[in-house]
Amino acid sequence: MIEKHDIEKLRQLPIETVAERLGLAPRRHKSLCPFHEDSHPSLTFSQTRNTYRCYACGAHGNTIDLVMNQLHMSFGEACRWLAGEYSVAHHIACCQRQPVQDKNAVFDARKYERCFDRPWLSEAARRFLFDERRLNPGVVSWCRLSSWRDREGTQWLQIPYFDTAGRLVGVQSRNLDGGRSGKPRFRFPKGSHCGIYNLPVLQRLTQGEPLFITEGASDCWAMLSSGHKAIAIPSATLLGREDRRILHQYVASHGPLNLHIYPDADIPGEQLYLQLVGLANELRSSILRHRLPPGCKDYAQYWAERQTTV
Secondary structure, rough: OHHHHHHHHHHHHOOOHHHOOOOOOOOEEEEOOOOOOOOOEEEEEEEOOOEEEEEEOEEEOOHHHHHHHOOOHHHHHHHHHHHHHHHHOHHHHOOOOOOOOOOOOOOHHHHHHHHHHHOOOOHHHHHHHHOOOOOOOOHHHHHOEEEEEEEOOOEEEEEEEEEEOOOOEEEEEOOOOOOOOOOOOOOOOOOOOOOOOOOOHHHHOOOOOOOEEEOOHHHHHHHHHHHEEEEEEEOOOOOHHHHHHHHHHHHHHOOOOOEEOOOOOOOHHHHHHHHHHHHHHOOEEEEOOOOOOOOOOOOHHHHHHHHEEE
């Protein structure tokens, strides 16, 4: 059974971002309605209510409803699709593959460590990391990114998660096929703990040095490529108790943090910033907000576009 607070996280995903992922191409808060023959955009999106409505055929609802109707999914399937696409509450995305009795399974790091001892990048992974994201090869090496291909031929990027001491605690696999296979955007092995990303960088942080907090691994890679030390929160709606404990423990040992953030240009990005303001107060640390240029949805896009124009 999907918990109510997880459902609420999925409903809070920006409706226009979800519509774009579904191929509806919203422009000026409108798009062609996929639920009837539409030659003039009649499907409208409300950013304040985070809902959609077609004033021609009457279709309406929230993010989950939109996925259900557009992809002809059940409520549970739509929740799993959203969770996988946006790396929100990944236990939902994996619940079809994991029996209930395995929800507290222990992550077997030994099974995956060899994948990152000598990382291998496929051509699809190299295109994604270096051609699309324009990342510094040194950053890719530091993060020990690797890749693999499943039995059906789908290419995956393997993203290891390490604790502060550098021990492997989780793995996130990112689908590189652009949605063509119909498989989830992300996968997580049983028992995998994918909380704060790039924790080993804390061992290299000096007192008072800026630490950038980003939303997701992609923004973190871009921030590292720009020469900053950075960690990533798994998503704008996930700042769990264990994540907070790790940061509290670090501050207790090393002193206050000098936090910086470029919030994503959407509602979850603002929510993350507000969470971090509260966290900074708890940690008796400072936090400085930076703003993305107009038209940039996140720091990864900003970095890639900046490299293209250099």
